[in-house]
Amino acid sequence: MERSYVIKPELGKTYPVISHGKGIYLYDKEGKQYIDGCSGAVTALIGHAVDEVVDAMYEQAKSISFAYRSHFSSDAVEQLGKKLAEWAPGSLNWTFFVSSGSEATETAQKIAIQYWQEQGNFTKNRIISRWMSYHGITMGALSMSGHVLRRKRFVPLLEDYPAITGPYPYRKPEGLSLEEYGMQCANELETAILRVGPEQVAAFIAEPVIGATAGAVVPPPGYFQRIREICDKYNVLFIADEVMTGMGRTGKAFGIDHWGVVPDMITIGKGMSAGYTPMAATIVTEEIIEVIQKGSASIMAGHTYSANPQSAAVSLAVLNYIEKNNLIEKSAENGAYLLQRLQGLADELPLVGEARGLGMLCGLEFVKNKQTKETFALSENVSAKVIAKAFEKGLLVYPAVGGIDGVAGDSVILAPPITITQEEIDTLIGILKEAIEAVSQELQQKALIG
Numbered sequence: 001m002e003r004s005y006v007i008k009p010e011l012g013k014t015y016p017v018i019s020h021g022k023g024i025y026l027y028d029k030e031g032k033q034y035i036d037g038c039s040g041a042v043t044a045l046i047g048h049a050v051d052e053v054v055d056a057m058y059e060q061a062k063s064i065s066f067a068y069r070s071h072f073s074s075d076a077v078e079q080l081g082k083k084l085a086e087w088a089p090g091s092l093n094w095t096f097f098v099s100s101g102s103e104a105t106e107t108a109q110k111i112a113i114q115y116w117q118e119q120g121n122f123t124k125n126r127i128i129s130r131w132m133s134y135h136g137i138t139m140g141a142l143s144m145s146g147h148v149l150r151r152k153r154f155v156p157l158l159e160d161y162p163a164i165t166g167p168y169p170y171r172k173p174e175g176l177s178l179e180e181y182g183m184q185c186a187n188e189l190e191t192a193i194l195r196v197g198p199e200q201v202a203a204f205i206a207e208p209v210i211g212a213t214a215g216a217v218v219p220p221p222g223y224f225q226r227i228r229e230i231c232d233k234y235n236v237l238f239i240a241d242e243v244m245t246g247m248g249r250t251g252k253a254f255g256i257d258h259w260g261v262v263p264d265m266i267t268i269g270k271g272m273s274a275g276y277t278p279m280a281a282t283i284v285t286e287e288i289i290e291v292i293q294k295g296s297a298s299i300m301a302g303h304t305y306s307a308n309p310q311s312a313a314v315s316l317a318v319l320n321y322i323e324k325n326n327l328i329e330k331s332a333e334n335g336a337y338l339l340q341r342l343q344g345l346a347d348e349l350p351l352v353g354e355a356r357g358l359g360m361l362c363g364l365e366f367v368k369n370k371q372t373k374e375t376f377a378l379s380e381n382v383s384a385k386v387i388a389k390a391f392e393k394g395l396l397v398y399p400a401v402g403g404i405d406g407v408a409g410d411s412v413i414l415a416p417p418i419t420i421t422q423e424e425i426d427t428l429i430g431i432l433k434e435a436i437e438a439v440s441q442e443l444q445q446k447a448l449i450g
C-alpha cells in the first residue's frame, strides 16, 4: 500500500478503498461486497447509482458548473424549494439552503436569534437542547448538542447552552406509564425555560427520533405535543432537527409528522440529496419570513455553496424518485419488517437489550445484563466491536454511543436505503446476528457477560 497523506478518522488505520455501489450494495477495490445497512451515515437514502439521479446530475453539470446565490437563482433551486414546501407541514414553506447538517442547525440557531431581534428583543439568544442529542460538529452546532464525547475537548464551547434530558423509554423509571414519563421529560423544558428566564430563550431544538447518541430512540406518545405547548406558552421557537429523520426515513415525510406537531423550523440534510452531493437546508414558517422581511429583510447566514444549482438538481431528482416509487410508504412497511426482525434478535440474543425504531431508522442497544439493563464500560467499546465484526462480514452498521447521560450506553443504528427489500433485510439480519454472536463469545471469554 502506498503512503497516504489523507487524515482519516482513525490515524494509523488502513481503510479499504471504495470502488462502486449499486442499490444497497457497496464494493471495495479488492472486490469485497458490503450491504449498506446504515446508508453510510444514514445518508444514502435511496441506494447507490440510481440512474435518474445520475442523469439529473449530469444534465445540470453540463449547463452550469456554479452560480452564486447573491447573483442568481436557478430553476433547480426554485423547483426544489416548491417541493419542500409541499412536503413540509403547516406553513413551513421557506427554505434556506446550505451544504451540511451542521450548517443547517447553525442557520436555524441564527434565524431564531434574528427572529427575536427583528422584533426588538435582544436578550432571547439562548437555545435549549437535550442531553442525548447530536446537532452537528461545528462549534455552534456542538454547543447545542449533548454528545458528551464530542463536546468534552471543547467545553465550555461557544456558550453554555442549557440542556434537558431526552425521553428514553427503555430506561424510564419504574412506576411511571410511558405517557407519564413522556410528560415528565417534556415538562423539564418548562423548568429549564423558567430557570434560564423565558426572556433569554430563543428556541428549543430536538431530534424527533434520537439518532447518533442513542440509536433510534422514539419518544413516548404525547411528548412532542407537550413540547409544542410549552414552546408556545413561553414564546420559544421549536426547531425539529430532521437531518437524520427527514425525507421519508421514518415512514413519513418528516419524523415530527408522526405526532402531528408543526415546528417553527425543520433542519434537513443527509437523505435530502441521498449522498449524491452535499446538500442540507433549514425550512422556516411564513411567520418567521414575514417578521424578517419587515425587519432587515435578509437572513444573516449563507455559505459559498448555499443553493448551488448542482446540489439542488440532485436533491430534486432524489425527491422525485421517492415520490415516483412510493418510497415513504415502503420505508414504513419494510421498516416495520426490519424492526420485527431486529426484535427477533433482541428476543434471542442475551447481548441485545432492546430493538427500537420508526420506519427505516432502527437501533439495537447492547447491555451487560438484560434484567438490570446494566451497560458496559465505555472502554469495552462493545458497539464498536459489533460494528467492526459486521464490517468484516460485509455489513455496514452505524455507531450510536453515549446515550445515557451522554457517556455510557452502546447502541447501533440500522438504517439501510429505504429501497431495501424484505429478502435483503433477511440477509442483513443473518450477517448482523453472526456478528453479535461472535462479539458475545469474545465477551464471554473475557468473563464480561455470563
Ligand code: PMP
Residues within 6 Å of the ligand: 099, 100, 101, 102, 103, 105, 134, 135, 136, 137, 207, 211, 212, 241, 242, 243, 244, 269, 270
Ligand atoms: N443533526 C443530526 C440529527 C445529525 O444526525 C447530524 C449528523 N449525524 C447532524 C445534525 C450534522 O450533520 P453533518 O454531519 O452533515 O454536519
